[in-house]
Amino acid sequence: MAIGRQGAAERDLDGARVAVVGATGALGSLVAAELERRGARLLVVGRHADRLAALGAGIPVVADLGDATAGDAVVAAAREHLGGLDGLVNAAGVVAFGPLxxxxxxxxxxxxxxxxxxxxxxxxxxxxxxxxxxxxxxQLSAVVAERPMAGMAAYSASKAALSAVDAALRTELRRSRVTVVDVRPPHTETGLAGRPLAGTAPRLPQGLAPEDVARRIVDGLAAGEVELPAEAFG
Structure with a gap:
């Protein structure tokens, strides 16, 4: 398995206070479950209270990522229930297909x-x-941040922009010793391609198992990796 770029010391996730945004998604829910298995204390953040409750894990925070106040809700819950926050995983995202x-x-x-x-x-x-x-x-970007695809111009651009945010913040936050991890997995069988905002997914090769991708992401967090490009997922 290819390894992502090292950048920080190994991190003990046992007892770590982590917010998972997009926790009801196919990949977000698996990342949350893997973090909990390793002893992390979770805030699970999503738009639907019933779906958060169904996770049976963590402290639910109902918030819409597109709303500027979502961060305020996460901060308030972290302070009230966890006494602070050690990590944030952003696993939310949407996709669209078709010519621009x-x-x-x-x-x-x-x-x-x-x-x-x-x-x-x-x-x-x-x-x-x-x-x-x-x-x-x-933050979960995507392989299209590295290799933009025809028929996915706007989606590719949005994921490349997210990766650019991560690269800039990694330098910006260096003195604060906040680790910024950019995650760019290959196509994964999460079902997202079947729920686009618009268009129809092109014929895609068999994707990776989401359980394997979630485990690799959490392995990277524990190992202190700051970059998990597509090749890091084997």
Missing amino acids: VETPDEVVEELFLTNVVGPLFLLRRVLPLLEQSQGFVA
Whole structure:
């Protein structure tokens, strides 16, 4: 298995206070379960209270990533229930397919709101807590940030923008000793491609098992890796 780029000391996740945003998604739920298995104390963040409750793990926080106040809700819950925060995993995201000229304006807007703007809103509010704990941020970008695909121009651009955020923050937060992890897995069988905002997914090769991807992400967090490119997933 290829290894991601090292950048920080190994991290003990037992007892770590971690917020997982997009925790009801196929991959987010598995990341949350893997973190809990390793002893992390969780906030699980998503838009639907019933789906959060069904996870049976962590402290639920109902919030929409596209709302600038989502970060305020995460910070308030972290302070009230956990006494702070050691990590943030952003596993939320949306996808769309089709030529750019056929992609409605509102779809382009939603792609960037959920995949880029919302995470920026969130980070502005949560980073002060992570600076206090010298914690970590892990954001799930995608392989298209490295290799943009025709028929996925807006989606590719949104994920490349998220990876750019991570690269900039890694330097910006160096003195604060906050680790920023950019995760760019290959196509994974999460079912997201079957739920696009618009268009129809092209024929894709068999994707990776989401359980394996989630485990590799958490392994990377524990190992102190700061970059998990597509090749790091084997």
